[in-house]
Amino acid sequence: METSDVTATCAVAAFPGLAARLIRDEPESLDAYLAAAGYENRQPAAGGLLDAIERSGLRGRGGAAFPFAAKARAVRKAARDRGLAPVAVANGEEGEPASAKDRWLLRHRPHLVLDGLRLAAAVTGAGQAYVYLSDPAAARAVTAARDEARAAGRLELPVEITVVDPAYVAGEETAAVRAINGGPAKPADKPPRPFQAGVHNRPTLVSNVETLANLPFVHRHGADAYRREGTHASPGTFLATVSGGGRPPVLYELPHGLPFRELLTLHQVPEETVSGVLMGGYFAGLLNRRALGMSLDHESTRAVGTGLGCGALAVLSDTDCPVAVAASVMAYFARENAGQCGSCFNGTAAMSAVLDALRDGDADDDDLARLSRWSRVLRGRGACGTLDGAVNLAASLLAQFPDSVARHRERGCDLCAISPFRTARPFEVEAVILA
């Protein structure tokens, strides 16, 4: 593959040769979006579009990769069963420090997101919609776009913008619902899930803004065209926030199924310097050099025991100690969890203490045994996914990097002796990609 030097100058790029669906060079005006057939067909046929979305195989881009059509149908059914009009929420609250795609989309393509939200409302029957976010620049962009589209008669759907303080846990879908309902932007335990009872107790579709940004393409071009990129089970393109590896972070639009090795070439990271990857932002855990054999789709990442999550990939160099990276990420979880569920605020603090001790060469057999046990028994014990992310991190460190763990216990770590990896928000990308 030809090496591109685009990454040397640009923090945002589509994969070479890809007809980009999401990324464009300049922020998109209403005129530009209309010229590209945006906001077309003001009353889309609900059944027809939802069937097309189902055939497209569109999966959620917020992290869980849940099929969009199944979620929309669940909302419709709950609305029918309960006799209530549903609500649609565009979730742009990207609490994940290693990801910048949602804020980038809202800042640069607010009309694409609003058009997607309009279509999501149409297929679910929602008469009220919200955009939920924290980034001030994104809020300004999407508010201006909404007002402009409405004034031009292109957006009849009532759309409110809900702005909260940024927080890791604020992006979870029940946190969005609670905040819109006037509560704190913190997750709630389930049930009920938002599709059952969400905003104003109504069945609520909460969709990530990148997910919504895929709907206009399906609406305009159909399911077959949508599937021209990607794999059977992971159709379409996706936004990947790539950081680490000794390179400045870049936001890419990539076809699902791209071999990870090709991304490394594009990102100008020499394969031999890669020791692993922190997957799915902070959520999906660490992967060792087996990562070199994976493709960037849900099937392939699942097969190596991890996940694409929100599409954020942090490359560990051979100068990054995985133990120290894990300790920094776990400390983040211990600090930034919602402080609600006892298993989470105790479990993340306890695992963080062990990982700090391990990094500093002070962990004993009992500490490691406890960490190993917590990495199994704490799964699923929180109201949201934060504790599961912490568990993924601990379990994957122990399983994927046993030599690094042993080195820290036996004779000390050469890497940590030279340049200890210690940072409050590992692989944070905002300063570069959203500059």
Next chain:
Amino acid sequence: MNDGSEDAMKIRLDRTICDGFGTCAAHAPRHFSLDDWGYASLAAPGADIAAEDEDAVNRAILDCPVHAITVLARELTR
């Protein structure tokens, strides 16, 4: 066990409310598991409560000092 009939009792535990008193697990250990710090999770979230366990589970509900356990509304069990 109940066979998933409409009448089966189901419960929810709000772990954002649980303060780790452990009363639930003392009354109905088959339905509540405690972590190392004493905080509860349901042993089988969403499962029907067997008729013979309903008394113990009801004791757990009534004795929870922070009211973290509730009987699940019928519309949320489908």
